[in-house]
Amino acid sequence: MLDVRGLTKKYRRDAVVDHVTFTVPDGKVTGYLGPNGSGKSTTVKMLAGLLQPTSGQILWNGCDIRQDMIAFKRRLGYVPEEAFVYPHLTGLEHLQLIGRLRQLPERLVERKANELLRLLWLHEHRYSPISTYSKGMKQRVLIAGALLHDPDLLIFDEPLSGLDISSALLLHELIAALARRGKTILYISHVLEITEKVCSRVVMLYQGKVVADDEVGRLRELMHLPSLEQIFRQLARQEDVSAAAREIVALIQEAA
Secondary structure, X not given: OEEEEEEEEEEOOEEEEEEEEEEEOOOOEEEEEOOOOOOHHHHHHHHOOOOOOXXXXXXXXXXXXXXXXXXXXXXEEEEOOOOOOOOOOEHHHHHHHHHHHXXXXXXXXXXXXXXXXXXXXXXHHOOOEHHHOOHHHHHHHHHHHHHOOOOOEEEEXXXXXXXXXXXXXXXXXXXXXXXXXXXXXXXXXXXXXXXXXXXXXXXXXXXOEEEEEEEHHHHXXXXXXXXXXXXXXXXXXXXOHHHHHHHHHHHHOOOO
């Protein structure tokens, strides 16, 4: 279980993430939602150990991750929002590198890397440089790399970026299967309707603060609204997007 307590990140005096507290239980997919600029990416970087919090705690199975960050990262599988890969490496070489960095047995890495590439529809491209891959192919390589060492905690940050429909469906089935195996899964997104389908629990962030934390169905009951998108609009107090769209259309139609 991942337990976040009072997590805060300040730049100068401004709190980008402001005393955020939530729990990611085992065996469920927890969604972390928020509009752009709400603090999602900053939170994720702190959870992945890439950014030092100003204050607060991140606990993994009851222990502060800062006590043994290396041990924590051994159990973490992280798919970042942007595909940072070595473009000169092939897809297979990229996974071999990850396996060696994680000190996995060579034979195990070779077998799992090839099988993951096959199952993610990349096997025929395994010897091609990643620089020749499409954005979706790079994303699938990242997913394979995050799964290679069978992590207990998985963080997916906007994982659908660049994926086609078939790959997106496969990823959602995969996430559900991993949850059934008891994995701890945090799914970060701003695509509300997709998150509603994938996640059983949702934490909503707005201007660095948690504005909702509950089961998806229970949130709908509490707010007496039919969809997560409507709940999000009310909680986040976002402007009327329909009105904004009408104003844009009116603006572009104005004569010079």
